[in-house]
Amino acid sequence: MTKQWVAPRPGGSAVFELVDVTVPAPGPGEVTVRVRAAGMNPADAKRTRSGAPADFPVPIGYELAGVVSAVGPGTTIASGPVAVGDPVLAFRVRGAWTEEITLPAQDVFAKPATLGDAEAANLLLAGTTAADLIRVTGVRAGETVLVHGASGAVGVSLLQQLRSLGARVVGTASAASADAVRRFGGEWVAYGDGLEARVRDLAASGVDVAMDCVGSDEAVDVSLALVADRSRVATIAAFERAADAGIRTIGGAQPESRAFRDSVRQRLVDLAGRGDLVVPVARTFPLAEARAALDVLESGHPGGKLALLP
Known part of the structure; x- marks a missing residue:
């Protein structure tokens, strides 16, 4: 027993x-x-x-x-x-x-x-979720990505995986978590009133992709305001808003997501073993x-x- x-x-x-x-x-x-x-x-x-x-x-x-x-x-x-x-x-x-x-x-x-x-x-749960967000939004080197909830488990994995792709990342978090966002390769911005303006100030050339790890109305609204192509906005939490807004949702129960997440497990283990994914x-x-x-x-x-x- x-x-x-x-x-x-x-x-x-x-x-x-x-x-x-x-x-x-x-x-x-x-x-x-x-x-x-x-x-x-x-x-x-x-x-x-x-x-x-x-x-x-x-x-x-x-x-x-x-x-x-x-x-x-x-x-x-x-x-x-x-x-x-x-x-x-x-x-x-x-x-x-x-x-x-x-x-x-x-x-x-x-x-x-x-x-x-x-x-x-x-x-692997957070790591494969982050990899799936990158997959569905098609992030490329040199692009600017906004990550809502960048100090959470999925957010921290995203910061590192996006950095390895050569993307620039702006990450929302509280002031208490600002150092964590910076430690893993992101440019910190505080969430709350005025978020859209603060992101625009940081990313004057625009935001190509937005990833929502928190599910708040603020995260969805700011993402829609900043990213012109809604197929490049994805959420793991705001499922009701996503349906109305026409943005991507992912979840481990979705057959396509499940198959992809299973396929990247060894790659993430290898990255962690080399110290490239903390x-x-x-x-x-x-x-x-x-x-x-x-x-x-x-x-x-x-x-x-x-x-x-x-």
């Missing part, structure tokens, strides 16, 4: 419970991983806020880092051969907030030695203290990624 956090019924993080579960032995195409760190994302609770009772219980957590404890017959992982004792990371996981788990090997990657467990466990971690918590960690996560200002350590 192992400990795992689950949502036994709809209700979001308020209903999460730590329960005992059985870990099945891995079959062909599967590995079992002893978890060293589980990543935390707003989506962990979002997906359990509603749904049919028959769809529950739902195991919590999408990504993790750990050590392989068993390998199914004839199995290799996404990055190649694997053996018991190998350090790995994984994403798309169903139930990462646990001590041990059996996973499809296609979602498991060798963890670079340069990458800590908490960082590795928080790399995952700032604010705090770690014991697995049993997930509720306290959720309070920090859902405050909206954790100051970096959070991880649960079994």
